[in-house]
Amino acid sequence: EAQVTQNPRYLITVTGKKLTVTCSQNMNHEYMSWYRQDPGLGLRQIYYSMNVEVTDKGDVPEGYKVSRKEKRNFPLILESPSPNQTSLYFCASSFRVTGAETQYFGPGTRLLVL
Amino acid sequence: GENVEQHPSTLSVQEGDSAVIKCTYSDSASNYFPWYKQELGKRPQLIIDIRSNVGEKKDQRIAVTLNKTAKHFSLHITETQPEDSAVYFCAAPSGGGADGLTFGKGTHLIIQP
Numbered sequence: 041e042a043q044v045t046q047n048p049r050y051l052i053t054v055t056g057k058k059l060t061v062t063c064s065q066n067m068n069h070e071y072m073s074w075y076r077q078d079p080g081l082g083l084r085q086i087y088y089s090m091n092v093e094v095t096d097k098g099d100v101p102e103g104y105k106v107s108r109k110e111k112r113n114f115p116l117i118l119e120s121p122s123p124n125q126t127s128l129y130f131c132a133s134s135f136r137v138t139g140a141e142t143q144y145f146g147p148g149t150r151l152l153v154l
Numbered sequence: 155g156e157n158v159e160q161h162p163s164t165l166s167v168q169e170g171d172s173a174v175i176k177c178t179y180s181d182s183a184s185n186y187f188p189w190y191k192q193e194l195g196k197r198p199q200l201i202i203d204i205r206s207n208v209g210e211k212k213d214q215r216i217a218v219t220l221n222k223t224a225k226h227f228s229l230h231i232t233e234t235q236p237e238d239s240a241v242y243f244c245a246a247p248s249g250g251g252a253d254g255l256t257f258g259k260g261t262h263l264i265i266q267p
Contacts, residue, residue: 082259140186140247145197
């Protein structure tokens with residue numbers, strides 16, 4: 041089944057404790073992206089990647105890191121999480137390099153930073 | 155980069171009535187306009203999209219219209235049903251050197267029985 045997966049789905053952590061949210065797609069998509077969703081603010085892009093080893097900042101990249109060592113995986117890293125990073129996170133992928141095409145979303149990861 | 159404004163933020167309609175959600179965008183070069191539906195606790199999923207070479211596209215009870223001159227596009231849902239209750243997001247290409255999509259802030263559509 042063609043899909044985007046994320047893990048974990050739910051995470052409670054404390055300020056400053058490094059964490060990684062994994063994202064994987066099995067559709068051989070070129071483009072992958074991370075969004076955060078907050079009430080009243082919609083979906084805001086954190087980072088995106090157009091290909092292996094090619095990543096770039098989105099609208100809200102502060103406090104986040106990403107890597108794209110393999111085409112199928114695009115982990116999101118919070119080196120020192122803070123309470124303002126409490127949010128719902130979505131990974132997405134798209135067939136074309138530009139990403140301005142249908143994006144397929146993962147199931148989401150709900151993060152609470154205490 | 156692109157700026158996408160979406161209105162209204164909340165829309166309540168009687169079951170069977172029509173619903174219209176509107177979005178404006180800022181980059182006249184944008185050429186792809188998708189709409190996503192997000193049910194409670196679920197992921198956003200594409201329901202319809204339109205490209206700038208057409209003015210309207212329909213798929214059963216949903217339609218999208220595009221006015222490139224005015225830089226706005228709208229989602230129309232006719233004969234609304236309870237399962238249409240969800241948050242709807244419009245989007246446009248980010249442009250301005252960035253890639254991907256810029257999303258509107260979303261519209262919470264409530265279908266009243």
